[in-house]
Structure formats: C-alpha cells, structure tokens
Amino acid sequence: MTHTAAERAGYTTLEARVRARGGLTARGLGLVLAGAALVAVAALSVAVGTKPIPLGAVWDAISTGSGTTQDARIVLDLRIPRTLIGLAAGIALGLAGALMQALTRNPLADPGILGINAGAATAVVLGIRVLGVGSLTGYIWFAFAGAAGAFVVVYLLGTRGRSAASPERLALAGAAVGAALLAITNAVALLDVTTFDRYRLWTVGSLAGRDLSVLWGVLPFIVGGTLLALLLGPSLNVIALGEDTARALGADLNRTRVLSAVAVTLLCGAATAAVGPIAFVGLAVPHIARMVVGPDQRWMLPYSLVLAPILLLLADIVGRLVVRPGELQAGLVTAFLGAPVFLAVIMRRRIVPL
C-alpha cells in the first residue's frame, strides 16, 4: 500500500494513482507473468510429491486421459484433483480476502476474523455428532451452510441500526459470534471422543484426500462468486474513497456492500467446505497484491485471484516435500509461509490505515 501524502489528503483521483503506478501495460504484463507462474506451479504440483513423476509421463497420462501404469493413476486420481481443488480454493480464498478487506476497509479482515471458519467448524462438528457424518465429502455441505450462516449473522449484527458496516463493527461482531460458536464446537467435540477425533483432522486445512466430486460440488459457487467479485471492482474503488465521498459521487453503497457480502459468502463458504479452514491466504495475498499494484481494486482483485492459488499450491508442494514420506497439511504451511511475509510487511512500512 503506497499511499502518497497527497492521497491521504484525499484529493488524488484514481486515474492519477494509476499513472503513478506505471500505467496499464506494466500491470498487465505483471499479471501475465503471475499467470505463467501459476501454470508452472500447477505443473509442479502434479509432478512433485512422495513419488516424483517426470513431466513427460504426466503429459502422457493427461493426453491419453487414461492409463494403467501406476504413475498415470497417481497423476489422474490423486495429483490432478488435488491441484484443481487447490486452484479453486486458492482463487476463492484470495478473492474473498481482498473483497473482505475492501468491504470492511480493514486490512486484517479474513475468514477467521469474521467468524466464517468458526461457523463452518460448528456445523461440521454438529454434522459429525448428530448425523454421524464421517467423510470429507460429507462435510462439504455442513461447512458451507455453517460458513454462510455465520457470515450472515455477523454481517446483520455489524450493520444493525445503520447502513454502514464499519470495520470495527464487523470485527467486533465477528469476534462475538465466533466466540459463541467456538464454545458450541468445543462443547460438542469434547464430550464425544469420535466426534473429537474426526474434527481434529478436519480443522487443519489440507488439500489431501479430496476427490473430484468435492471440486464439482463447490465449483458453481466459486465461479459465481468470482464473477461477482470481479464485476464489483469499480464500485469497491468508490467505497475506498470513504462513505461520504462515495455517497456524494452517487454510488449505491448498500448494493455494493450486499453484493460483496454475497460474493464473500459464496467464496469463503466454498473454500472452507472444500479444504477446511486455511489460515492466512485470504489475509496475506491481498496485502501482497496491494504492494504490487496499489489500491486500485480493478487490479487488486485479478492479482489476488492469481497470487492466492500460487501461494496455496506452493504451500501444498512444500508440505509434501519437507517430511517425506509423510505430509504436512497445506493449512499449516500457509501459516508458516504467510506469517513471516505478513510480519515483514508490518515491520517495514509505516502503518497506514486502509
């Protein structure tokens, strides 16, 4: 975030900011490069693992679409679904984080802070305990419903009385709802050993062990949320100018807020449903994107969309390699990759409010 003094004073236009950042071409080029990096990381994710498979064999398996060799089965049945799910979840988390931070004008907004993970966890635990659900695929709809429900409650509580969902209000509401939900989760999980056993494995977010049916289940929500998010870029730019200015410019604040909230719910709910609670991608990626392209949401959002899956897939790859033949879950690695970046950002720059 490179707010200039003039910008803080509030009189630079977006166009001036765009020009100051080196214009359209540089950022477009950067986006293409990032996209290329994403393709490379995805290829790496298919090739690397407990059993390294040469890219040639990977290509054979994909192009023939079927294969009987062990390598082909690993690629088609394990690595490709895993990579695709990582891509989808990464996109969803990155966009949701960027949207949340823009919507609440809070640089620390992420699914954890707004009670979404807590809601998903509560629903999953109740699903396990009450209905005896026991598979990753089975958790999806519980996680999705819980995440969506929690965010709706947090949002309604945060916007109660007045139209504005100020950052502090949403964070406070998220803390309150999250704490109550966590207590329920704990009460249910701690009193029943089986529930606890399944829950503790879900709660470390991971890309492993999901098959393509998980992807097909959440894909419609992610696609819908992504389109909505990308369309909202210009309106979010207006929100960033501050409530009064935005209103004076004739922006429909409520519509933008509600649509953003819908997009966040779709994206976060789907991501948490697919891979469990994954920390830090949604928090760190928008910060990195903002450092690269500045505060213009029309660029921020696409950059977040591309950078987040890179981070998530890299984390997953690292997790596969560091403790071979075992694996570290991606949720653990993202925290360890993301936190130092986050800390470095905080230490280096003056703290500028969003």
Add this chain to the structure above:
Amino acid sequence: MRRRITVRAPGLALRLDLRTLWVAGALLLAVFAGFVLTVAAVGVRLPFADIIEILDGGGRRADRFILLDLRLPRVTLGLLVGAALAMSGAVFQSLSRNPLGSPDIVGFTTGSATGAILAIVVLGAGPAGAAGAAIASGIVTALIVYGLAAVGGGAIRRLVLVGIGISAMLVAVNSYLISRARLDAAQSAAVWLVGTLNGRNWEYVRLLGLALLALTPPLLMLGRRLRMLEMGDESAQSLGVRVHRSRLMLVVLAVAVCAVATAATGPVAFVALAAPQITRRLTAAPAPQLLPAAITGALLMVLSDFVAQRLLAPAQLPVGVVTGAVGGVYLAWLLSIQFRKEGR
C-alpha cells in the same frame, strides 16, 4: 457531579468514588452468594448445617472430602483465576485503547497453549507440567512479539498486528500437534485449551495465591496511571508519567498475572474481555477500575463454573465452554444495543 468520599490515614489519602463503592460492594455480595451456591449445590447437596459442621471439624468423612478437598479448592481457584484474568484484561484494553484488547494481542495465550500442548502431547506431562510449560512459552512468545514490535517503533497498533501474525503461526502448530497426537493425549490437550477447573486441588490455589499476592499490589499501583496514559502519550508525559516505562511495566505485570492464571486452568475465554467492560458500564467510571473488574471477573468465573458443572450433569463441561458461550452472546447483545443506539 460524581460523589466521592476521601479516606485519610497518616501518609495516605484515598479518594473513593461512591458509585464504584456501591457497585463493588454489590458485586462482592454476589460473588459470596455464588460461592455458597457452588459449594452447597453442585452434585451431592450439602445442607448448610452440614457445611457449618464440617468447617467446624466434624461431619461425615465422605462429605468432608467433597467439601474440603474437591469443592472449596475448585471454587477458590475459580475466584482467583477470574480476578487475575479480569485485571490483566482491564490493563490491556486500556493500553491498546481497544475494547477487544486482551493478553491475546501479544500472542500470550496462543503461545502458552503451544507450550502446554507440547508438554502434554510430546512429553506426556500432567497438569503441573503443562502449567510450567505454559508459563515459560507464553512469556517467551510475549517477549518475541513485544521485541519485534519495538524494533519498528513500538506503536501499540504494530504490537497488535505482530501479535496476530505470530498467533496465526502458533495456532497452526497447535492444531497440527493435536491432529497428530494419540487420541487421549490430544483430548486432554484440547480440554486444557478450553480452560477447565476440573480436578484442581489446594496446591494450585496455594501457588496461584502466592503469585497473585506478589503481582497484584504493583499492578494496582501502576494501574492508576492508566487513566493518564489513556489521554495520550503527550498529555500523560506532561502530567509527569514516564510513558514508555510505565507502559512496559504494565504490560509485563499484566502478562505475568495472566500467565499464572492460565497456568492454573488453561486459557479461559472471555473473562479478560468481558469483566472490564461490564465493570466500566456498571460503575460508569471514566478510568479503568482494576479492583472492581477483578471482583466482576471472579463472579463471572464462579457462575460459569456452576453452570458448567450443572448443565449436562453428570458430564462436566470445561468452564471455558460456558464463559465462551455466555461471553460471546453477551458481547453480541451489547453490540446490537450499541449499534442500534448509534443508528439514525
């Protein structure tokens, strides 16, 4: 105009706020009532006559055991922990000027949890070992966070952010350890994480009591500077407060108080957050009131533990579950009222 009375003794003059005194008195009565209720009516009922008899040295052996070795230490520990958490929360909320401020912001709670889980899961430690590890790792975490924040200029806002970053890493470690451990070890670690008074004896009370006896007086003395610190660094400085030193000492003392309480029961949620806020509303005082907050904290803790023992009896919930649920709902209610008032 708020009415005050002044108590004078040789070399000492205390100005006391009347409303605060009333509130504190009422809270103390409530604490006492909760104390008696918990001692007499959780599980096996002990009539008052029996309790008096036992305290007098008589009574049946089974009843004596229940009262003297199970219930009294448990309630007493609850009182102490509640008071300690509330005081530390009041200090942190005032220092960070954030109604959600708590020792968590310096990563303390998560750090101590990591230590305790490591001790339970890897070393197979009991509650005492977990307590020691919790204190050590909590303080190390707090020092790291404070150190990193100080490198960049030490603004309280930076402290919060650094705390969030470090906490995120530790949370990941915690859930990883729990997901990898043997089931029973994982479960006792999870119970510890929620905070529980189950199975705590006089030994805990004695250690926590001694620690608080040493830490509370300096904390209360320094606590009176909080009001001046709240006016801003420059105003406080011109009033003769050494800002940085006072803040550092307050942080250290508040973390230490929270550390010993956490070591005794595990990180009990929300008492540190809710007690100071309730107190501030009740007393309508402009400055943080550490002692009244401590009484409120003790009350919250005793009532929560009563509910935790009764709600799903004979299954005993960890007290942290109740404080979390009650605290979360309370905060949501509070916010909803406040937001509606601010509405146009």
